[in-house]
Amino acid sequence: MQKLNEIFFYQLEKAIKSYRRYVQARFKDQGFGITVDQWLVLKALSENAKLTQSDLAELVFKDKASMTRLIELLVLKKLVQRAAHETSRRRFKLTVTDKGHELIVQIIPLIKDNRKHGLRGINFAELQAVEQILKKIIDNCTN
Amino acid sequence: MQKLNEIFFYQLEKAIKSYRRYVQARFKDQGFGITVDQWLVLKALSENAKLTQSDLAELVFKDKASMTRLIELLVLKKLVQRAAHETSRRRFKLTVTDKGHELIVQIIPLIKDNRKHGLRGINFAELQAVEQILKKIIDNCTN
DNA sequence: TATCGATAGTTGATATATCAACTATTATTT
DNA sequence: AAATAATAGTTGATATATCAACTATCGATA
Numbered sequence: 288m289q290k291l292n293e294i295f296f297y298q299l300e301k302a303i304k305s306y307r308r309y310v311q312a313r314f315k316d317q318g319f320g321i322t323v324d325q326w327l328v329l330k331a332l333s334e335n336a337k338l339t340q341s342d343l344a345e346l347v348f349k350d351k352a353s354m355t356r357l358i359e360l361l362v363l364k365k366l367v368q369r370a371a372h373e374t375s376r377r378r379f380k381l382t383v384t385d386k387g388h389e390l391i392v393q394i395i396p397l398i399k400d401n402r403k404h405g406l407r408g409i410n411f412a413e414l415q416a417v418e419q420i421l422k423k424i425i426d427n428c429t430n
Numbered sequence: 431m432q433k434l435n436e437i438f439f440y441q442l443e444k445a446i447k448s449y450r451r452y453v454q455a456r457f458k459d460q461g462f463g464i465t466v467d468q469w470l471v472l473k474a475l476s477e478n479a480k481l482t483q484s485d486l487a488e489l490v491f492k493d494k495a496s497m498t499r500l501i502e503l504l505v506l507k508k509l510v511q512r513a514a515h516e517t518s519r520r521r522f523k524l525t526v527t528d529k530g531h532e533l534i535v536q537i538i539p540l541i542k543d544n545r546k547h548g549l550r551g552i553n554f555a556e557l558q559a560v561e562q563i564l565k566k567i568i569d570n571c572t573n
Numbered sequence: 574t575a576t577c578g579a580t581a582g583t584t585g586a587t588a589t590a591t592c593a594a595c596t597a598t599t600a601t602t603t
Numbered sequence: 604a605a606a607t608a609a610t611a612g613t614t615g616a617t618a619t620a621t622c623a624a625c626t627a628t629c630g631a632t633a
Contacts, residue, residue, distance in 0.1 A: 303443050
């Protein structure tokens with residue numbers, strides 16, 4: 288496997304970081320005052336209101352402490368609301384506010400465009416193939 | 431391109447983060463008191479002594495300020511030495527110390543094993559194919 | 574060679590991530 | 604039911620990243 292495996296993970300890192308930077312820069316350009324991670328959490332919450340902070344942490348690969356603070360920021364920005372949970376007093380009920388939903392609607396075209404831009408010149412079959420390999424890597428590293 | 435492109439970058443992020451965590455955990459287990467980024471910088475320096483701090487920053491996708499501090503840490507750990515540059519008074523001459531070289535020698539088997547582990551079940555052709563696609567993404571996001 | 578823009582690196586402020594220790598609550602076991 | 608384990612989330616300490624403003628030096632050019 289020669290030298291390729293030496294640079295493979297490097298390229299992997301470079302690809303995702305380039306994409307993140309590109310996305311973050313466009314968020315900023317277009318006046319969306321949130322980070323990529325905040326966006327991911329907001330989106331996840333809007334799709335499933337039952338997610339706990341721990342779930343969200345796992346979802347974006349951070350720990351619970353980081354999630355506490357990330358959500359604090361979303362609340363400060365009035366994009367998410369924290370309220371008492373119906374059944375558990377340990378948990379919180381996290382709800383996307385109207386302002387949050389508005390932001391989602393406004394940002395989605397940009398998100399779609401970002402993906403399109405990042406994947407320009409790559410066809411569906413290729414994408415599928417890469418995804419399978421990414422899954423193998425994830426599996427290798429988490430078991 | 432259906433839903434796949436929605437999750438593609440997510441998988442990409444998950445793959446590299448899983449790998450990083452795996453590597454960092456093994457560094458810790460085996461008593462190597464450095465971070466993955468510190469390792470990358472150390473390795474790069476050992477292979478090319480002429481690299482400036484700015485070069486190194488670019489190499490590991492950080493800014494110059496971060497690199498200043500990362501190198502401070504490598505110096506504190508006595509793995510790298512900073513000295514006056516022969517020709518330019520703006521630059522520093524960064525040298526891997528004996529202790530640094532020793533660490534490199536000791537850590538390399540682990541590095542190789544990590545790569546092997548992370549890429550288990552993936553053949554060379556697949557790896558090449560993925561790499562081509564990663565290059566496209568990098569190109570798309572940096573131009 | 575004097576001027577001026579570019580470059581190498583640092584610093585302080587701020588943002589964010591991570592770890593360990595902790596509280597409060599809920600679930601499980603005996 | 605009481606004891607214990609597991610879970611959800613927070614906090615403080617620390618590590619690291621990023622940004623903008625800055626100093627010093629170098630290189631190009633007029």
